[in-house]
Amino acid sequence: MKRLLAILLCMVMALSAAACTAGPKAAEKLTMENIKIGFIHISDPSDGGYTYNHDKGTQKMKATLGLRDDQIINKFNVPEDAACETAIKELIEEGCSIIFATSFGHGDYMLAAAKENPDVEFCHATGYYAAGSGLDNYHNYFGSIYEARYLSGIAAGLKTKTNKLGYVTAMPFAECISGFTGFYLGAKSVNPDVTMDVMYTNSWNDPTKEGQVAKALIDRGADVICQHADSTATQTTAEQYGVWGVGYNSDMRDAAPNATLTSAIWDWSIYLTMAVESVVKGEKIPVDFSGGLKEGVVDISPLNEAIVAEGTAEAIEAARQKIISGEIKVFAGPLVDVNGEVVVKEGEVFVEPQSAPSWEYILEGITVVE
Amino acid sequence: MGKIIDMINAAVLAGTPLLFGTLGEILTEKSGNLNLGVEGMMFMGGVSGFAAAYLYNISAAQQTSGLIAVIFAILGAFAAGALGALIYSFLTVTLRANQNVTGLTLTIFGTGFGNFFGEHMAISSPGGFAAVDNTVKAAFGAVDIPVLSKIPYIGKLLFSYNFMVYLSVFTALLLAWFFYRTRYGLNLRAVGENPATADAAGINVTRYKYIATTIGGGICGLGGMYVVMVTCSGVWVHNSISGLGWIAVALVIFAAWDPYRALIGSLLFGGLSIMRLYVQLGIPMQIYDMLPFVGTVIVLILTSVRQSRQRSQPKSCGTNYFREER
Known part of the structure; x- marks a missing residue:
């Protein structure tokens, strides 16, 4: 009896969770005020190196575009395994229109999510799937x-x-x-x-x-x-x-x-700003972005x-x-x-x-x- | 010739933090406590020793004295390592919690403790790096003994290290003297082998366990301080200990719970960890990284085959002593 009750309760919980899901509001027009941006990081800014710098780019992008804190959702310390899939799903459920992932091993999960969610833009640093993927919403970026x-x-x-x-x-x-x-x-x-x-x-x-x-x-x-x-x-x-x-x-x-x-x-802010602006304006993000000294990326x-x-x-x-x-x-x-x-x-x-x-x-x- | 000297020199530097961790753990295990929190205590000692020297450095600014910074670092590191071990002792000796679980928890706690306070100092400093100045760096740099350091080969081989290297060797000799030449050492070994017998002989088991474990933790803390102050030159680096504590735990087995052997073992493990940088055999670098652990396995097999009573783990190690269960 107890077990039956437990199963019942679990089902109710699952149902209520599903009902709460925000989901992307397709009808509403995307603006700088309502866009949500997701980030998948392999570590957190305390590494003083790669993630620290990438997050500095995020801050600069936020200041340039005049975004609010709650418009940026960071997932830190996401390993390159199935946890990445979960993190991406959570970002989509929270209503992100564009998701950035910064580590090479996140690529497979980003690609799978891009196929399932054509309305969300996926940008993956250091990867190389974009050109061959044939997807409009999957992009790579890095720099020289x-x-x-x-x-x-x-x-x-x-x-x-x-x-x-x-x-x-x-x-x-x-x-x-x-x-x-x-x-x-x-x-x-x-x-x-x-x-x-x-x-x-x-x-x-x-x-x-x-x-x-x-x-x-x-x-x-x-x-x-x-x-x-x-x-x-x-x-x-x-x-x-x-x-x-x-x-x-x-x-x-x-x-x-x-x-x-x-x-x-x-300086990652150059690409991040450009990508977010493109999404809001409804323009295309480059399939495979690479910037150097000229663009100020490095x-x-x-x-x-x-x-x-x-x-x-x-x-x-x-x-x-x-x-x-x-x-x-x-x-x-x-x-x-x-x-x-x-x-x-x-x-x-x-x-x-x-x-x-x-x-x-x-x-x-x-x-x-x- | 010069290359061999370079390699031994690097091996000693690589082995020193391991030696501190190993000696601390040997002292701990001699009391019958298996403390797997070496990594955590090294983190705690590392960040606290660094913080003591760094904060003193900031407040004294131009008047900073290298010697006082060194004293602050040693005291801070020892106290923090001892604090970690004290928590462990309270949980296992007084509350009789499982030793393995408590030790592992201490590792996780210490790692977070170190990184949290380390990052906090780094973020609050203007340049984004928490770093000591040149005076303090010099105090942890290589010593320059007149004449001796200048002797060709011998000078570099024996008289060119920072003071922590000599301190670690001294600690090893001191522990060996304590274990094998003093009554207190004999009592401690009795507690580790069979606490019930020791208790019957009138030895205060709880006190011995507490003191040995706490001092052992303090020595581990010095190893952590070595990594931050010497290896990283007094700059806080995220995750700086990065697994050295675990190698020290393996080294305790390799050293067969003997401080003299710990001296040789740490030099050997240090040497194996830097060998690929000096001797290229054309094998994948991952194989080199495996060598110390392969060595530990071989020693474990050999000791279990020989079943030597002298050179084995203290009998009661890993189990808590409960007087009423005798």
Whole structure:
């Protein structure tokens, strides 16, 4: 009897929950006052890195468009598994017209939800399904961070005394490889003798490992250490051993004032503002958005004037103008890989076919130590 | 030659936080308490030691003295680690809660405690990073002993570390002396092996359990402080301990509950964790990361085959002592 009652109560609860669901109000016209925007984040802003920066973009977008707090619904710490599906469903039930997901592994769940909910726009960072999906409401976005890395590489190339750079990076993925290649080419553009050692930490945020890898690179003779990992340990380790560093994601000068030359940074607000405006105006969001220095999506943080080499600011400014005007292309030939094979011929340029990086060649002069 | 010295140097630095965690847990387990909260106590010690040095640094500004900052960091870290262990002792010794569950809860609590207060300091600082200044950083940097540090090879091998490394070695020797050379140490080991017998012999079991576990927690806290002040150079980093406490728990088994072996074990585990950065064998890096744990499994198998009474877990470890159930 008790069990029967329990089942009955469960059914009543399920029914009442369904009745409460708001659902998208199709009849009402979408305006800046009533639009709701959802975010799926893999961690929360306390990481001080990727999510922190993306959320900063959200805040800036909110200020630019004059939105209220209750119009933005954040789902933090959503892992790349079925929990993502639940989070997306909740956002849709709360009436979101556009949903952003920031991590690569969220892609499958976003794609499935996009097929089921044609009235909602789905924007996924770092993914690559959009072009092939054939859906009008599924989009990808990322940026050419290698352009910012190229500029920061100039600061490193001018600073190095041993002509050897070090690079602490997370994993052997295209995103990381394209990043360190951009950094290396930037350094090489001002210092043709420079070489670079790259080591993986095999994790996105592990300060102990990042510090150990940075120390190993310094022991190998590198004197400017760049990073593609979340914590500041690379910068502070460089400072401990009296060498220099180049940071990532946010301005890391405060963590290591005697070591950090500059950092490669993101400004996500440009894309977020554009996407939300498009939805309200009823315009199409680009299928696969990628912005660089020109659009202001990527940049470098202010130089650490006290320690950068003389002429760094001028050299970077000149390169920045040339990248914006299109005179400099980061992956312009001739480029030769470690095995001596020409991967980009003289006079040709490697262009990323999608917003997500796909560059996977290891160039001559770069040693991946593993 | 230089490369080997570099590698040993890195291994010592990598092994030091593990050594603190291991020594703290050995002391705890000798009293018959299996405290799985090492990770949590390291987080608590890390954030509190950092906070003590950081807040002192802010308030003293230009007048900051490296020595006072070091004292603040040590006291803050020890007190916070001890506080975590005290909570654990109260729950398991006085209230007789399950030791495994309590330890795991302490890990979760400590991780949240560390990240919460760490983030709070980071957010309230102007640049978005909570970081100490150069004077404090220098106090936790490598020591420079006249003449000795300059000897080729030997200088880098023995006299080029920060003071925490020497403190950890001293703690290990002190614990070994305590366990094997003092009456209190003998009493503590008796409590860990068989509390009922110890109780019959007139040893205050509750007091020994409380004191050993609390001091053990304090030592674990120092390990956490090492990560924040030395590895991260006095900058709060989200999730900075990232699993070192668990490696320390494995290392206790590897060390067979012996402080001398803990010295060797932490150097070995530290060495294995940085080996791939110095010696490239052309195998996937995940294999290297597995090596310390494969080593632990092998040691577990060997000790269970040999069934040595001397080098095994204290008999009562993991079970609570209840006088009325004798």
